Amino acid sequence: MATQTSSPPPPPPPPPLPPTESVGRRSKFIWPLLIAASVSIGAYLYMKTNKDEKTQGDVPVPAPAVTSSTPTTTPTAISTASVSPPPPAVMQPVKPIPVDQQRELFKWILEEKRKVKTKDPQEKKKIDEEKALLKQFIRSKSIPSL
Template sequence: MKQLSEQPVAGTLLFYFVVYVFAKTYKRDQEKKNAQAAAATAAVAAAATFSPPATATAETAKPTPPKRVLPPISEDEQRQIYKWMLEEKRKIKPHNAAEKNKINEEKSLLKEFIRAESLPRL
């Protein structure tokens, strides 16, 4: 087997690979040190700045708006929604038997809701 020094291309590639690995490691270590130093200086600067009193920040905070309460949906509208959902379920083309069974169960449940005298509240 030939020595590595006798194969100039392989030796050169190995040399560049080793240099590349060391350079990446050195660069990564320097970035970590710089990030730690920046975090330390930011912490010192934050501690040195003057903070306003707590009452001033409470006044500037905007209150959250109350949630909108929608009126309940009438039973006729619910039935129309269930009928629309049933129509959409009928349009679906199942890819396998399990999916077909699931769709059939959902359709039967929708049919029960449509035929029921009183509907569950949405």
């Protein structure tokens, strides 16, 4: 019998070389995404704070006279202490609308109700009831005052 001579085992593969490029250069496609996301978040926050400033009210706060004997206070304490409530609104008497103008208004509303396209039967039923009520007001001799 013949004996087989075995050849030496193959050498293991060399370990992978460490990357020579920086992480930033290897991920070029991520940078535009990160920039776009940060710009959009910044714009959102800017618009949100800008809207909040507009809705807080435009009541001017008078500056307190600061002397050496007066202690300094925080701006929030000054603004809450010096702002008085607005005066109550004066109600103007409501002038009655003439009957002819009311009928014209009801006719216009009825025309607009006829133009509405409904999607579900409940909404259609509600609009039909409103149209029937408007027709009654238009046909009646006297229109009730509100």
